[in-house]
Amino acid sequence: MNTVNAKEVKEHARRLGADLVGIAPMSRFEGAPKQMDARYIFPGAKSMIVLGFRIARGTLRGIEEGTLFSNYPSMGYAALNQVYGPMVLWNLTRLLEDEGYETIPMLNANGGEAINPVTGNFRKGWSRPAADGKPYPDVLVHFRLAAYLAGLGEIGWSKVFLTPEFGPRQRFAILLTDAELEPDPIFEGKICDRCKACVTHCHGNAISMDESVKVTVAGHELEWNKLDPLACEKGIQGGANRELSPFEGEYPRMYGYGRAIEGACGCIRACMVHLEERRTIKNLFKNKFRSSPQWEIDRSKPYELTPEVVEFYEKSGKIEDFEAYITYNKRDNYGTDKTDGKVNPLVD
Numbered sequence: 001m002n003t004v005n006a007k008e009v010k011e012h013a014r015r016l017g018a019d020l021v022g023i024a025p026m027s028r029f030e031g032a033p034k035q036m037d038a039r040y041i042f043p044g045a046k047s048m049i050v051l052g053f054r055i056a057r058g059t060l061r062g063i064e065e066g067t068l069f070s071n072y073p074s075m076g077y078a079a080l081n082q083v084y085g086p087m088v089l090w091n092l093t094r095l096l097e098d099e100g101y102e103t104i105p106m107l108n109a110n111g112g113e114a115i116n117p118v119t120g121n122f123r124k125g126w127s128r129p130a131a132d133g134k135p136y137p138d139v140l141v142h143f144r145l146a147a148y149l150a151g152l153g154e155i156g157w158s159k160v161f162l163t164p165e166f167g168p169r170q171r172f173a174i175l176l177t178d179a180e181l182e183p184d185p186i187f188e189g190k191i192c193d194r195c196k197a198c199v200t201h202c203h204g205n206a207i208s209m210d211e212s213v214k215v216t217v218a219g220h221e222l223e224w225n226k227l228d229p230l231a232c233e234k235g236i237q238g239g240a241n242r243e244l245s246p247f248e249g250e251y252p253r254m255y256g257y258g259r260a261i262e263g264a265c266g267c268i269r270a271c272m273v274h275l276e277e278r279r280t281i282k283n284l285f286k287n288k289f290r291s292s293p294q295w296e297i298d299r300s301k302p303y304e305l306t307p308e309v310v311e312f313y314e315k316s317g318k319i320e321d322f323e324a325y326i327t328y329n330k331r332d333n334y335g336t337d338k339t340d341g342k343v344n345p346l347v348d
């Protein structure tokens with residue numbers, strides 16, 4: 001007899017900071033490929049709790065305007081996956097363990113999987129099964145499919161997960177527990193209307209207009225575009241031709257995610273704009289998100305300083321090479337210039 005129920009777990013998760021909570025019985029993994037079947041991670045688990053955390057619309061604003069690129073990769077991406085989500089995971093795990101239920105808190109982070117999380121390919125030569133019959137470590141739990149199994153929404157044409165609350169704006173975290181909790185039904189609604197705005201706005205040319213992939217999950221057939229994952233990996237860094245990167249070199253990483261400087265121009269921003277216009281999601285805003293067409297950078301023009309910068313900085317001698325601060329950090333901030341040319345292991 002359980003000493004916690006689904007209602008209490010959900011209320012607690014929301015109090016802790018989750019925006020969405022869905023519960024799937026582990027039996028919904030039936031038919032999943034062995035390498036992606038969470039039951040091999042925790043054979044005694046009875047339930048998978050999937051938490052959703054909204055990506056604040058404001059984290060996309062700076063990229064929409066072309067003036068602040070660090071906010072989305074940090075607050076809209078990494079901080080949700082690596083800071084905020086894990087805090088809620090830990091605290092919900094404490095609740096369940098205090099009641100005597102073993103619980104695995106799983107953050108959305110890529111690492112040692114036997115399946116490449118970007119391409120979905122098996123990594124030959126990477127690991128060995130720990131015993132006969134077991135999958136190769138690490139088993140990769142597909143977070144979007146987990147969210148589907150927990151009834152939180154659907155996977156859109158773009159392959160981005162869409163919920164009735166936030167459309168494409170959320171990230172997920174998972175708990176596997178041996179508490180048997182009342183499951184949520186699979187989402188039977190329709191959010192994606194195949195408008196294909198995600199395709200036309202994808203600067204990575206990664207989303208197919210017509211070709212699709214179909215998979216059967218928990219007895220339901222799901223379909224999304226035949227995504228080119230490597231084109232997406234490149235596109236996410238500023239478009240296929242860096243047309244969405246105003247930076248002359250590589251952008252520094254924020255918690256390792258700094259490369260997401262296109263702010264999901266097509267698959268998140270265009271979809272969000274479309275769903276808000278259709279008013280088919282719950283989290284709507286007083287003001288429209290998009291007030292001007294998407295900007296592009298003309299790289300055929302030579303790099304030059306704008307008149308405002310010339311007037312304000314150049315004329316007063318306050319111009320430096322972009323490498324100056326990096327050099328300062330390496331040489332002076334760590335004191336390496338005072339060590340007779342010895343290499344500082346912290347920075348070299």
Ligand code: SF4
Nearest residue numbers: 156192195196198271
């Ligand atoms: S932009 Fe349109 S086609 Fe693409 S996922 Fe969103 S609703 Fe579906």
Ligand code: SF4
Nearest residue numbers: 202204232235266267
């Ligand atoms: S993240 Fe960017 S490059 Fe990748 S599919 Fe979405 S819009 Fe295209």
